[in-house]
Amino acid sequence: MNEVTQVIDKVVGSSVLKTYEPMTIEDALAVNIPDLVLKDWQDKVDLARDLARDLIPGMTEFQIKQFVAGDQTDNVTPYGIYQQALRELGTRYQSILEARYEYEKSQAELKQIQASLERIEAEYEKTKSSTDREDWMETQHEASVMKEEAEKDRLLRQMPLIEVRLRDILRQLVHYVDVWQTAKDDIDFTLSDHEMQRIEWEAKIVMRYFKGKLGYIPTQFDNIFLNDCLELAMDMREYGFTNEMASEVVCCINMEVRQQKFKEMVLHKQLEPANAVLPLNNQDELCGFIAQRRAARVQMKRG
Numbered sequence: 001m002n003e004v005t006q007v008i009d010k011v012v013g014s015s016v017l018k019t020y021e022p023m024t025i026e027d028a029l030a031v032n033i034p035d036l037v038l039k040d041w042q043d044k045v046d047l048a049r050d051l052a053r054d055l056i057p058g059m060t061e062f063q064i065k066q067f068v069a070g071d072q073t074d075n076v077t078p079y080g081i082y083q084q085a086l087r088e089l090g091t092r093y094q095s096i097l098e099a100r101y102e103y104e105k106s107q108a109e110l111k112q113i114q115a116s117l118e119r120i121e122a123e124y125e126k127t128k129s130s131t132d133r134e135d136w137m138e139t140q141h142e143a144s145v146m147k148e149e150a151e152k153d154r155l156l157r158q159m160p161l162i163e164v165r166l167r168d169i170l171r172q173l174v175h176y177v178d179v180w181q182t183a184k185d186d187i188d189f190t191l192s193d194h195e196m197q198r199i200e201w202e203a204k205i206v207m208r209y210f211k212g213k214l215g216y217i218p219t220q221f222d223n224i225f226l227n228d229c230l231e232l233a234m235d236m237r238e239y240g241f242t243n244e245m246a247s248e249v250v251c252c253i254n255m256e257v258r259q260q261k262f263k264e265m266v267l268h269k270q271l272e273p274a275n276a277v278l279p280l281n282n283q284d285e286l287c288g289f290i291a292q293r294r295a296a297r298v299q300m301k302r303g
Contacts, residue, residue: 064088064175076203077251078186079196085180092173099169103162106155113152120144191253202229203250206258209233210246228255235262239271 059067068075068084075081124141187196205221210233232255236246245265252258265271 059172061175064172065179068176068179074204075200076207076247077196077200078183080200080204082180082183082187085176085183088176089173089180092169092176095169096166096173099162099166103159103166106159106162110152110155113148113155117145117148120148195253199251199253202255203247205229206233206250207243207246210236210241210250211243225255232258232262238273239266241265241271 068081068088075084120141124137128137128141191199202221202225205226206229209230232249233246236249241249249258249261249265252261
């Protein structure tokens with residue numbers, strides 16, 4: 001069993017996908033969904049498929065990577081991205097099962113309609129010559145055929161859209177597997193699950209302060225820690241950190257290491273704070289400036 005299969009098995013607890021292998025976008029778009037409709041209906045199927053060819057009903061690659069692993073997501077650390085990708089894989093797998101069920105059900109209904117049309121024709125031919133109510137029989141026959149044909153046309157319009165949806169889910173699955181694999185490669189699995197969750201939540205809090213948008217904060221974080229998060233976020237904003245740079249800082253194992261990482265990045269990239277009078281050349285000068293700025297912020301709050 002390959003790693004992707006193990007991930008999906010872990011999410012959905014199923015052995016259905018034991019044969020799943022990682023695929024490229026080209027592979028996903030070329031998946032051959034069984035087409036069991038009758039050949040004389042094929043022109044309608046092709047028309048509906050052509051009309052839906054450019055439709056992207058689900059998330060694009062850009063959206064997936066922005067809202068699961070990018071700046072627009074609340075997931076910060078590789079562990080948070082990894083867990084979100086697992087949730088998305090499980091959702092897409094369930095969507096595949098549902099779409100496949102719809103498609104196979106539609107195929108079965110088409111066969112039933114065909115059998116029903118043949119039965120209607122046979123019964124009509126058998127009874128039309130043996131009754132004196134030929135006009136009534138003709139009307140009943142036409143009504144029955146029209147009803148079955150209307151249902152057949154509905155299914156023929158619906159099935160290509162299900163095909164489009166299936167291929168789109170597969171396309172999304174490919175991108176989510178890519179996100180999952182990238183995050184997995186960056187995780188330190190020597191840490192416990194509890195430790196990785198703690199780091200993720202601490203990182204989220206700092207990034208929320210950094211981006212200026214607050215959200216739910218677990219009650220186990222005390223005011224001293226939250227104040228440290230706020231100060232680090234304001235320090236990074238003071239030095240013009242980008243979201244990517246800030247993420248690199250907050251993913252460290254604890255606040256002390258985050259502070260050290262921040263200082264190293266400032267000195268390495270030769271960043272200057274917005275209100276610095278003189279260039280800062282070493283860590284002692286940097287620490288002194290940060291302490292002054294923090295004291296000034298505290299004074300402003302008290303004032």
